Amino acid sequence: MQLYQQQQIKIHNSLTGKKEIFKPINEGHIGMYVCGPTVYSNVHLGNVRTFMSFDMIFRYLKHLGYKVRYVRNITDAGHLENDADTGEDKITKKARLEQIEPMEVVQRYTVDFHNILNTFNFLPPSIEPTATGHIIEQIELIKTIIDNGFAYEVNGSVYFDVHKFNKSHEYGKLSKRKLDDLIHNTRALDGQSDKKNPQDFALWKKAEPQHIMRWPSPWSDGFPGWHLECTAMSTKYLGEQFDIHGGGMDLKFPHHECEIAQNEAAIGKSPVNYWMHANMLELNGQRMSKTTGNTVNPDELLSGNNKFFSKAYAPSVIRFFIAQSSYRSVLDLTDEGLLASEKGFFRLMDAINLLETLKASDKSTIDIQAWKKACYDAMNDDFNSPILIAHLFDAAKYINQVKEGQASVTSEDLKVLAETINTFTFDILGLENVTKKESGTDKLSGAVDLLIKLRQEARANKDFALSDKIRDELAEVGIQLKDGKEGTTFSVN
């Protein structure tokens, strides 16, 4: 019996705008695709937030016993800079700017991306395919769409015929747009386009002579269009229809809309059962933007080397901060917010670290099974991590109460409590117990225990000058002493 057979998940489906009971296509198996980064610059913090949300979702689904194939692509083929035919590939542009090979740019920023995600304790996806590794699949997909009559070739480029598609299908159903509205609101393009209609989008672009990234195709030496790679790779690894497709809110239109259109045009089926969109991350109440300077890189946030934040924050603190809001809400990144989360985070860690010191009684003063169920209920409700965290704090309070002798727990319940809180905090939220030192722990705690003992003696002798000196100077090097009923413990900040 797997856990998922006892838990019923609800997911907010962008397609319907409602929370729906989640039912995978194949029982016990889940296919999940998330649009990955374009590796032409350092990974964006907002990007990290989105992937972190899906990392948590991936972790929870796995915890429930599902066999999850999680595919997150790397876009390394570059997207067009604009609609015009003179549009330059983003990656090519950067390469020229920096006088290096396109694939060198891709390599550098792919490594950066992985480094950042590792720092944040991400689980790797099951498959991380690259767009350049799937050119053949994309060409085959274009052929099929042309054969089905939904694309046309002009001067070596191939475009998706949105108007024709819309006659038999519903273009815009994900983003709730009507083609008529789009027609009336499309700006006039500068220069000439080969497209029949401005709403059409490229499946294949003929490469200009100076364009370095290019592949042969039946139509021209060129490169695939913006939206094609995700369709090709999701179909290849997850099948024509799969369970969950995620990404940032800003990808809803046109990117995801076009993915649906490509799938329906090629295969005749809508590819995804549950579309999930993570909301935006703001910095001090405003969208992050390189042009206005209102932006901070993940490594700058982690190092504290930036002008927005008063200090460096541990990766788990940032993770905790993000988990304290719902993935569907706009989240405002501020120094105050991070400071508040940091305090809460360490309070939670301190409580968890007290678990092994708790003494069991013959009676529990809370209903541990009800608490455990509440944790699952929170995550089952569209992965509501803020509610889960509220329950974790309830447990922290309970742990402290038991420690203080104001509450009690049976050894059986203590086991359930410890197991559950560890599972949700570390396995599912992906937090790391940073107050526990990995190496040198024994030596450090041996030394601090000695100081604690000396301080005890000083206090017994009423030599408070000495005892306070030990306490205060330890605090200065980041070691906080905590006097409790059972003696003194310490934590390292």
Add this chain to the structure above:
RNA sequence: GGCGUCAUGGCCGAGUGGCUAGGCAAAGGUCUGCAAAACCUUGUACAGCGGUUCGAAUCCGCUUGACGCCUCCA
């Protein structure tokens, strides 16, 4: 201009047609040699204006404001 999302206490941030979210901050108390930590107690919030309802902050309409997409962007 079009489409969409959202407006919650000092701050952050959930949720809900009638019953405590939670965190941070604040105040009082317990403990302590004094502190810190921990625990206990306290705050009665839901943009404005109408409407539906026995009852709405929660549903509907309008107004105002913020944000996203419509052009690469998670």
